[in-house]
Amino acid sequence: MRLVKVGLAAINTTVGAFGANVSRALGLAQEMAAADVTVAVFPEQLVGGYPQEDLVQWRAFVERQWAELGRYAKETAGLPLVSVLGVSVAHQGLRYNCAALVAGGRVHGLVPKEKLPTYNIFYEGRTFSRGYAGMNEVHRGVPLGDQIFEFDFGLLGVEVCEDIWSADGPMRRRAYSGAELVCNVSASPFRVGVEGTRKELVSTRAGDHQCTVAYVNQVGAQDGLIFDGGGFLNQNGRMVLELPRFRQAWAAAVVDLDRTLRLRTENTTWRDDHKAFAAKETPVPVRAVDAKTQRARLSYPAPPQRSFFLPGGGPSRTPKEQYCEDLLDALALGIGDYFEKTKAFRCLGIALSGGRDSLLTLLIAHRYASAAQVPIETFYMPTRFSSDGTRAAAELIARELGVKFTVLSIDEAFEREVEATHAMLGPGKQLTPVTLQNIQARLRAQRMWNWANSSGGLFLQTGNMSEKAVGYTTIGGDLMGALAVIANLPKTVVMYLLDYVREKHGYQGIAAVTARPAGPELAHDQVGEDELMPFSILDACFHLFAGEKLGPAEVLLAMKALFPEVPAPSMEAHVRKFVRLFTQSIYKWVQSPISLHVGNLDLDRERALQLPVVTQTDW
Numbered sequence: 001m002r003l004v005k006v007g008l009a010a011i012n013t014t015v016g017a018f019g020a021n022v023s024r025a026l027g028l029a030q031e032m033a034a035a036d037v038t039v040a041v042f043p044e045q046l047v048g049g050y051p052q053e054d055l056v057q058w059r060a061f062v063e064r065q066w067a068e069l070g071r072y073a074k075e076t077a078g079l080p081l082v083s084v085l086g087v088s089v090a091h092q093g094l095r096y097n098c099a100a101l102v103a104g105g106r107v108h109g110l111v112p113k114e115k116l117p118t119y120n121i122f123y124e125g126r127t128f129s130r131g132y133a134g135m136n137e138v139h140r141g142v143p144l145g146d147q148i149f150e151f152d153f154g155l156l157g158v159e160v161c162e163d164i165w166s167a168d169g170p171m172r173r174r175a176y177s178g179a180e181l182v183c184n185v186s187a188s189p190f191r192v193g194v195e196g197t198r199k200e201l202v203s204t205r206a207g208d209h210q211c212t213v214a215y216v217n218q219v220g221a222q223d224g225l226i227f228d229g230g231g232f233l234n235q236n237g238r239m240v241l242e243l244p245r246f247r248q249a250w251a252a253a254v255v256d257l258d259r260t261l262r263l264r265t266e267n268t269t270w271r272d273d274h275k276a277f278a279a280k281e282t283p284v285p286v287r288a289v290d291a292k293t294q295r296a297r298l299s300y301p302a303p304p305q306r307s308f309f310l311p312g313g314g315p316s317r318t319p320k321e322q323y324c325e326d327l328l329d330a331l332a333l334g335i336g337d338y339f340e341k342t343k344a345f346r347c348l349g350i351a352l353s354g355g356r357d358s359l360l361t362l363l364i365a366h367r368y369a370s371a372a373q374v375p376i377e378t379f380y381m382p383t384r385f386s387s388d389g390t391r392a393a394a395e396l397i398a399r400e401l402g403v404k405f406t407v408l409s410i411d412e413a414f415e416r417e418v419e420a421t422h423a424m425l426g427p428g429k430q431l432t433p434v435t436l437q438n439i440q441a442r443l444r445a446q447r448m449w450n451w452a453n454s455s456g457g458l459f460l461q462t463g464n465m466s467e468k469a470v471g472y473t474t475i476g477g478d479l480m481g482a483l484a485v486i487a488n489l490p491k492t493v494v495m496y497l498l499d500y501v502r503e504k505h506g507y508q509g510i511a512a513v514t515a516r517p518a519g520p521e522l523a524h525d526q527v528g529e530d531e532l533m534p535f536s537i538l539d540a541c542f543h544l545f546a547g548e549k550l551g552p553a554e555v556l557l558a559m560k561a562l563f564p565e566v567p568a569p570s571m572e573a574h575v576r577k578f579v580r581l582f583t584q585s586i587y588k589w590v591q592s593p594i595s596l597h598v599g600n601l602d603l604d605r606e607r608a609l610q611l612p613v614v615t616q617t618d619w
Contacts, residue, residue, distance in 0.1 A: 010229035012220030015049035077105025104291035207237025354390025397509025441477025471585030
């Protein structure tokens with residue numbers, strides 16, 4: 001037996017916080033060494049944080065990372081531990097996103113990322129250069145390039161994040177060159193359902209290449225990106241260990257690398273593929289590392305239930321619970337890390353309208369704030385169009401959650417602004433109904449900003465993605481805030497999450513809010529679906545047009561199949577209206593604040609959907 005204990009460590013890093021990031025890793029490295037871990041795997045860009053974006057164009061930003069990597073090596077010199085961690089490197093005018101291998105007080109090798117994502121939310125091809133097969137450079141005396149490492153326990157390969165997402169990634173040639181354990185350091189943002197995809201991917205790669213794969217992901221939020229952490233240890237397609245998500249943590253498990261080697265000898269397909277590789281391609285060079293590991297106290301990995309044939313126990317979540325808890329955890333983490341890492345705020349503030357969107361924003365904020373003991377202040381700012389029902393609902397949920405609730409009418413200010421706007425227009429000109437509505441929204445936003453400036457509060461914007469997509473928002477009003485919490489949740493998801501939280505926690509305030517039709521209450525008897533279209537239809541149009549990139553005629557065909565009960569003329573009107581409102585509203589949503597990213601599609605122009613503001617729809 002060749003027993004190896006592999007530790008996976010998900011760390012919450014901050015871009016530019018080199019010292020703090022490395023110190024966190026050092027603390028976990030000490031813990032893992034004390035627990036007899038042989039190989040410790042940390043996330044991508046651990047030293048500098050991720051994503052660094054254009055900061056890597058500053059020479060000093062990259063140089064400092066090398067110094068901190070040296071500090072990590074020096075302070076772990078006495079540990080019988082091999083470490084794999086992410087770092088940026090500047091070499092001969094090029095920047096590389098690398099996995100560094102550290103052992104015995106030295107950096108023994110740097111392996112650059114080869115697959116640089118430049119799609120969706122990623123921009124790595126803009127700033128980093130790619131590693132490649134056969135790359136053989138030396139950076140400050142350290143081998144930089146395509147290589148695997150030989151230790152007293154076996155052959156180790158390392159790679160970075162996206163490299164595992166390609167079937168033709170470097171794992172293939174490194175496994176055929178002898179690597180038995182492949183460590184993937186990753187910073188993969190959260191998206192709904194991505195955990196299952198990652199798990200399947202890691203199992204597939206480990207099975208295809210007949211190796212043991214250690215995959216660990218960054219945890220924490222950076223700007224609008226949320227990293228859910230977690231990780232997997234998978235031996236030849238069999239899951240050995242899963243790391244908890246949404247929190248900084250480490251875990252370890254023992255594997256027998258003789259098992260990986262034996263399974264290779266038994267797999268005729270792998271042997272044939274290996275033979276074909278050896279006949280045509282150059283093997284990846286092996287670097288011998290003179291660093292001893294301590295494995296004498298390791299014992300054979302027996303299953304917890306002491307049976308190799310029976311399934312393991314443990315609670316399981318329903319699909320609804322998994323979906324909702326993941327979203328709520330991710331968004332709460334997004335608020336919390338933005339609040340804490342910016343170091344600019346002392347409390348959270350929400351304009352609580354008594355509607356669904358501000359209610360869900362409050363529930364998510366409370367999920368973070370109640371554990372972190374951060375105060376939340378809510379403000380109900382009525383006008384003559386506000387109903388007693390929404391006020392009662394807002395007050396009820398604030399009382400149930402134990403947050404401060406303040407009522408401040410804006411009716412007098414509304415009248416003054418109407419008079420001032422009349423004076424600006426001049427004689428004979430009248431304010432439009434939309435202007436009368438927007439004045440109210442802007443007054444509320446102005447008051448929230450004034451409160452935030454004076455209190456040190458983080459002003460949370462509460463709008464959803466559906467209404468943002470079609471411009472059912474006010475520039476300078478409800479579109480404004482410091483951080484948009486649910487701006488990438490469709491309205492149907494907002495309502496689904498509210499139902500889930502009510503079922504789980506029994507809040508009467510949620511029932512009071514959802515008992516009323518959704519509407520902004522900026523005019524008498526205002527109902528959002530009456531002014532727009534049913535939210536289920538709006539969200540389907542959004543997915544098909546903006547997500548699937550279908551043309552309007554194709555959207556209409558799909559919508560007729562999705563909603564056969566809707567008369568054809570009505571559906572045609574809905575699709576035409578959506579496309580018109582969406583394309584006319586780009587200028588609005590590009591002015592919105594940073595939003596938390598939770599799906600493969602959102603309306604953050606710097607992330608998933610980059611559209612020109614000035615455009616026509618002849619096509």
